[in-house]
Amino acid sequence: MTEAHPVAATFVKNAVRNGAKLIVADPRKHRLVDFADLHLPLYVGSDIALLNGIMHVLIKEDLYDHQFVESCTVGFEALKETVMAYAPERACEICGICPDAIREVARLLASVKPVMVCYTLGITEHTCGKNNVMSIANLQMLLGNMGVEYGGVNPLRGQNNVQGACDMGALPNVFNGYQAVTDADARQKFERAWNTTALPDKNGLMIPQMMEHLVTGKVKGFYIFGENLANTEPDIKKVEHELKTAEFLVCQDIFPNETTRFAHVILPAAAWSENDGTFTNSERRVNRVRTASPAPGVAKPNWWIFKQIAERWGHDWPSNSAREIWDNEISVLSPSLAGINYDRIADDGLQWPCPTTDHPGTCFLHQNGEFTCGLGQFNPVEWTPPAEVPDKDYPYVLSTGRRLYHYHTRTQTGRCEGLNDLLSEETADISMADAEAMQISDQEMITVKSRRGSVQVRARITEEVPSGMVWMAFHFREGNANWLTHPAFDPDTLTAEYKACAVAIEKMSPNAG
Amino acid sequence: MSENQIFINGNPFFFKEGQTILEVASEQRIDIPTLCFLKDAIPTGACRICVVEVKGARNLVPACSTPATRNMDVSTESPRVIESRRLTLELLLASGNHNCAIGSSDEKDWTAFQLGAQAHDDHEQLCPAWGDCRLQDLAYRYQVKGGQFDRVECKHPTETVNPLIMRDFSRCILCGRCVQACNEIQVNQAISFGYRGVDTKIVAGGDRALVNSACVFCGECVQACPVGALVEKKSRFAARPWETRKIRTTCPYCGVGCQLWLHVKDEKIVKVTGVENGAPNQGRLCVKGRFGFDFIYSEERLKTPLIRENGRFREAGWDEALDLVSDTFKAIIAKHGSDAVAGVSCARSINEDSYQMQKLFRAVFKTNNIDHCART
Numbered sequence: 001m002t003e004a005h006p007v008a009a010t011f012v013k014n015a016v017r018n019g020a021k022l023i024v025a026d027p028r029k030h031r032l033v034d035f036a037d038l039h040l041p042l043y044v045g046s047d048i049a050l051l052n053g054i055m056h057v058l059i060k061e062d063l064y065d066h067q068f069v070e071s072c073t074v075g076f077e078a079l080k081e082t083v084m085a086y087a088p089e090r091a092c093e094i095c096g097i098c099p100d101a102i103r104e105v106a107r108l109l110a111s112v113k114p115v116m117v118c119y120t121l122g123i124t125e126h127t128c129g130k131n132n133v134m135s136i137a138n139l140q141m142l143l144g145n146m147g148v149e150y151g152g153v154n155p156l157r158g159q160n161n162v163q164g165a166c167d168m169g170a171l172p173n174v175f176n177g178y179q180a181v182t183d184a185d186a187r188q189k190f191e192r193a194w195n196t197t198a199l200p201d202k203n204g205l206m207i208p209q210m211m212e213h214l215v216t217g218k219v220k221g222f223y224i225f226g227e228n229l230a231n232t233e234p235d236i237k238k239v240e241h242e243l244k245t246a247e248f249l250v251c252q253d254i255f256p257n258e259t260t261r262f263a264h265v266i267l268p269a270a271a272w273s274e275n276d277g278t279f280t281n282s283e284r285r286v287n288r289v290r291t292a293s294p295a296p297g298v299a300k301p302n303w304w305i306f307k308q309i310a311e312r313w314g315h316d317w318p319s320n321s322a323r324e325i326w327d328n329e330i331s332v333l334s335p336s337l338a339g340i341n342y343d344r345i346a347d348d349g350l351q352w353p354c355p356t357t358d359h360p361g362t363c364f365l366h367q368n369g370e371f372t373c374g375l376g377q378f379n380p381v382e383w384t385p386p387a388e389v390p391d392k393d394y395p396y397v398l399s400t401g402r403r404l405y406h407y408h409t410r411t412q413t414g415r416c417e418g419l420n421d422l423l424s425e426e427t428a429d430i431s432m433a434d435a436e437a438m439q440i441s442d443q444e445m446i447t448v449k450s451r452r453g454s455v456q457v458r459a460r461i462t463e464e465v466p467s468g469m470v471w472m473a474f475h476f477r478e479g480n481a482n483w484l485t486h487p488a489f490d491p492d493t494l495t496a497e498y499k500a501c502a503v504a505i506e507k508m509s510p511n512a513g
Numbered sequence: 514m515s516e517n518q519i520f521i522n523g524n525p526f527f528f529k530e531g532q533t534i535l536e537v538a539s540e541q542r543i544d545i546p547t548l549c550f551l552k553d554a555i556p557t558g559a560c561r562i563c564v565v566e567v568k569g570a571r572n573l574v575p576a577c578s579t580p581a582t583r584n585m586d587v588s589t590e591s592p593r594v595i596e597s598r599r600l601t602l603e604l605l606l607a608s609g610n611h612n613c614a615i616g617s618s619d620e621k622d623w624t625a626f627q628l629g630a631q632a633h634d635d636h637e638q639l640c641p642a643w644g645d646c647r648l649q650d651l652a653y654r655y656q657v658k659g660g661q662f663d664r665v666e667c668k669h670p671t672e673t674v675n676p677l678i679m680r681d682f683s684r685c686i687l688c689g690r691c692v693q694a695c696n697e698i699q700v701n702q703a704i705s706f707g708y709r710g711v712d713t714k715i716v717a718g719g720d721r722a723l724v725n726s727a728c729v730f731c732g733e734c735v736q737a738c739p740v741g742a743l744v745e746k747k748s749r750f751a752a753r754p755w756e757t758r759k760i761r762t763t764c765p766y767c768g769v770g771c772q773l774w775l776h777v778k779d780e781k782i783v784k785v786t787g788v789e790n791g792a793p794n795q796g797r798l799c800v801k802g803r804f805g806f807d808f809i810y811s812e813e814r815l816k817t818p819l820i821r822e823n824g825r826f827r828e829a830g831w832d833e834a835l836d837l838v839s840d841t842f843k844a845i846i847a848k849h850g851s852d853a854v855a856g857v858s859c860a861r862s863i864n865e866d867s868y869q870m871q872k873l874f875r876a877v878f879k880t881n882n883i884d885h886c887a888r889t
Contacts, residue, residue, distance in 0.1 A: 162860035299817075
């Protein structure tokens with residue numbers, strides 16, 4: 001959190017200074033652990049076992065919130081049945097956290113209210129990512145921490161506008177405002193608003209399916225807007241093969257990058273601070289983005305480019321600025337955003353749902369324990385291991401993430417004066433114990449390989465990672481973790497298991513040092 | 514008479530239990546000058562600029578750390594208060610290398626002063642905070658010219674060995690705002706007061722360079738520094754404060770959505786600071802938000818449409834490129850159906866762009882094959 005969401009982390013650290021208790025569940029002993037009352041260094045991919053173990057104790061010792069469970073939820077009996085099979089001793093076998101610690105955590109969680117759970121991609125980037133999220137929701141409902149300020153389930157979104165891109169319907173199953181494409185009424189509404197007919201009624205493809213269908217030939221024309229897929233997707237060799245196969249690839253971006261190499265047409269776009277618009281943050285807060293500089297050359301705002309293409313298909317879109325698009329289309333067509341317009345968010349943004357222009361916005365969801373779907377549904381889940389676990393040939397688990405000084409594939413931070421000086425190349429973070437056993441010294445070049453590929457990268461020996469783990473990022477082309485990562489996906493969300501695959505590490509030569 | 518009443522400059526005001534004199538005054542828009550006071554940190558009362566006179570009290574009291582009490586009678590600009598502030602400012606101006614005009618005007622020989630300032634600690638430049646300095650503002654307000662006391666020589670050389678922040682200890686007034694920003698606001702715990710007496714210095718770790726310390730270059734200390742001791746290297750001498758305008762925007766990196774002030778001169782961003790009191794970040798930023806803005810000026814930017822021809826890219830006009838994209842998609846869809854095209858939107862770009870792209874795919878291409886990296 002101090003590396004990927006540093007400013008959010010400052011508020012957590014402030015809370016600790018003000019007396020709040022902090023539990024960090026993470027295989028790595030990173031900076032936030034210094035502030036924690038309890039650190040739970042669970043094994044990679046064992047989250048559900050730990051959470052079920054905690055819930056086991058809460059139910060067995062009768063520490064859960066009866067009133068909330070009885071009045072606001074359904075499915076408790078099924079949850080109970082599942083988690084009763086996760087006695088702390090069994091949970092410990094899977095997650096590595098000792099039974100007493102699991103009991104202590106459960107008792108601590110039950111002793112205070114509210115408890116806030118924050119998580120990031122360590123929860124979602126697993127083949128059981130959806131179940132991990134469900135499991136956290138189960139815990140918070142069981143503790144009665146839903147629908148209250150400073151409680152709840154709080155995913156910290158990794159990118160500035162990943163929340164907004166979802167809200168805007170850049171998803172294969174919903175229009176903007178999460179209105180299902182399979183819903184005939186929704187389609188009719190958008191057909192009228194967009195002055196068109198026959199909107200498609202079946203859910204579309206998700207990114208990994210699109211990529212695979214480039215190879216099968218089902219997808220012939222591929223349009224990539226502002227994504228460097230060649231570095232960010234798991235298994236770079238596979239991804240590059242898929243991109244190479246595209247019959248016609250359009251890239252719309254601000255820099256040439258590893259992905260634009262495969263393009264047939266590259267369209268130059270205006271960047272952040274070169275046009276007006278809005279971002280929506282992790283709190284669902286819609287904030288303004290404003291113009292400071294002109295775009296270089298003939299680069300144009302992205303919305304303008306899409307509008308020109310529509311025009312060539314005979315569609316005349318009336319909105320002629322980001323403000324007109326928001327005020328006249330997005331807020332009109334998205335009930336949860338209906339009360340948000342540019343005038344209202346000139347200073348601080350507004351959090352949706354914000355249904356009317358006199359609505360103050362919604363700081364937290366499910367208020368008074370009233371869930372969108374009525375009662376909160378417990379969804380008991382069983383632990384499943386990562387798709388690829390360490391074995392004799394690949395004895396280490398590789399987990400990946402982001403570092404403080406860079407952002408994703410460095411298309412931006414790599415071109416900012418100073419940031420490269422603070423972090424100039426990728427490292428493979430390994431434990432002292434493993435380094436000693438392998439006779440690897442700090443900053444020595446080593447080879448890390450998986451069944452997909454291998455990279456040569458400097459070893460960074462650190463107390464942060466436990467023995468048996470290699471931790472890497474994907475900021476640099478050289479030594480990028482995605483040469484190694486496993487394209488195994490959560491069956492529902494198709495989120496890749498970036499957080500766990502099996503690797504081996506080797507010294508580059510016996511005498512290197 | 515109400516129980517919780519305080520008089521400031523003869524006027525009665527209500528106060529809430531636990532409020533300081535400064536808090537009551539600022540609620541009433543009564544200006545008490547401060548220097549070391551940092552919002553959201555525990556007041557230290559170290560600089561003595563905010564002193565006020567309380568009837569019946571023997572000494573002047575710092576407004577930032579003195580609680581309001583019932584029927585307290587406070588004067589914020591009495592002759593005694595002004596005299597004290599003037600003396601404090603004289604001492605601060607003499608405490609280091611404050612080589613703006615104010616700090617020199619009473620010295621007989623300007624050239625000698627300048628030479629002295631430059632010779633001292635290798636200072637070749639005038640203060641980078643000139644015109645944007647709280648000490649200078651206060652000296653101007655109270656007409657304190659400096660030169661009354663001998664200037665203290667700073668023993669600590671300027672630290673330049675990191676890529677982002679200049680630490681000029683000769684201009685440091687030891688107000689401690691940076692230490693509070695680092696320890697109480699950001700809680701990075703990288704810097705603290707080191708050494709004793711006249712040798713006192715703000716140190717990182719056991720007096721190391723920032724790059725070799727626990728510093729994470731969030732720059733909160735720079736934002737908190739009221740003088741020219743801590744300055745962003747990127748922004749140093751880039752613009753006079755009155756040449757820039759401030760534009761509020763949202764950070765382009767992670768999902769926290771920090772609010773930034775872009776300090777813009779001639780359509781170019783020269784500096785970024787956090788929007789104090791703005792949601793959600795309350796003025797705080799990280800290294801990327803504060804220092805990661807100049808990528809947009811890179812010479813490597815895509816400036817014109819490019820079309821691949823014989824394995825190489827050639828420049829093209831918008832019409833040609835857009836016609837090609839449009840016609841090729843038309844041909845693919847005519848031959849293979851709408852679902853033979855697919856698009857990936859951008860989670861980095863504005864809402865309006867993602868809306869427009871899904872609209873293009875759904876309303877124009879008639880496919881729901883539109884996604885973005887939320888899942889990856």
